[in-house]
Amino acid sequence: MTTTRPGGYASGLLGSGLVRLTGLTTHVRRSHAEPAEPAGSAVTTERLRFARDLHDLLGYSLSTIILKCELANRLAPRDPLRAQRELAEVLRTGRQALADVRTVARGYRRMSLADEAESARATLTAARVRAAVRVGARPLPPEVDTVLATVLREGLTNMLRHSKAANCVITTTRTGDTVRLRLVNDGATQQPGPADPEGGLDNLTSRVTRLGGTLDAHHEGEWFHLTAELPLTRAGTSGKRRARRRAEPVQPAVTAERLRFARDLDERLGRGLSLIVRRCERVHGLVPRDAARAQREIADILRISRRTLAEVRAVARDYREAGAPRGAEC
Structure with missing residues (x-):
């Protein structure tokens, strides 16, 4: 009878998922030369959206999981009791990330600013950052809610x-038909600006301006200020106008690209997140009984999470490169 080392099956499953994820990267590179205009332009737009979704959704969730596991x-x-509480937060974050993956795969991702504010409060507390979170409870139009979240x-x-923040303030204010979100933190001497592609703020600028809003990111000494301001009156109509402008002939190519992305996202990245969640469920009950073994298990979860985060960033980068105009710098 063959004995399987604890975690061996799970590690093998992860390895299989990451091999298939590498296959997705190869597919994206090969498909760079696909359909001519106008279908090619629409497919390019979809690939850039996929890159943003991967970065915004999974990059944040996996970074939070890594922080809390450490x-x-x-x-x-x-x-051990506090360690269990942190692992419970990892479980909550992992399960939410899985839900996000499945929602994005369906193509109907909606996010809530109020939910994100609560998650931010918990994350900042875990990171020992003093947090002041004041986010209004009044409902927002779905597009605005998603972008601000x-x-x-x-x-x-x-x-x-x-x-190296010690203090962070998150607030929202409404003035007439405008809503403003502000995030301010100290210890930000190395904070990237909105034009830094590695920081991801350029993606946010694109999302905000599409809804007629503005995004500002700047330093004041060691304090970093990020402010997004969006109109409430235009929300809900921009998406309909964009849909009307789409020509019917491009739809089959776009639909095929969405279905391919949905399948790959759910099967590959969803599989890695499922593995992280299952391992956390197991180690959560182990902490009070066997701290040394629990540490080994948590170290393995950290390895899996870091490897998955690196793969997410690599795939997002390849989608951006596949969607970039020929000859453009990425």
Whole structure:
């Protein structure tokens, strides 16, 4: 009878998923030379949207999972109850990321600024950043809600990656038919600006301006300010106008690209997230009984999460390159 090392099957499953994910990257590169205008232009637009969705959704979630796993790994020997709480947050984040993957795969992703604000509060607390979160409860048009939630996610991701923040303030205000989201943090001497493609803020600028809004990112000393301002009156009509402008002949090519992306997203990246969630469920109950083994399991989850995050960024980059005009710099 063959004995399987704990975690061996799961690691093999992850390896299989990542091999298939590499296949998606190869497919994207090969498809760079696909259909001529106008269908080619529409497919290019879809690929760029896929890149943004991968970066905005999974980049944030996996960064949060890594942060909390690192904290749980340090806490396990001396404070197992708190380590369990951090792992519970990892589970919540992982399950939400899985839901996001499946929603994006269906093509109807909607995000809530209020939900993101609560998630931000928990993440900042775990990172030992003093947080003041004041986000209004009044409902927003779906397009505005999704874009502002995305701005908040990306702003927090950049803050955690590029600053040594001790304080963060997140607020929303309404003035007439305008809503404004502000994220301000200290310790931001290395924060990237909106034109830095590695920071992702250029993607946010594109999303905000499509709805007739503005995005501003600047430093004031060691403080970094990110402000998104959107009109409420135009929301809900821009998407309909864009849909009317689409010509029927391009739809089969766009639909095929969406179906291919949906399948690959759910089967490959969804599989990696499922593995992370299952491993966290197992180690959550292990922490009080066997801290040393729990640390080994958490270290394995960290390895999986970092590898999956690297793959997400690589695939997003390849979608951007596949969608870029020929001769353009990426």
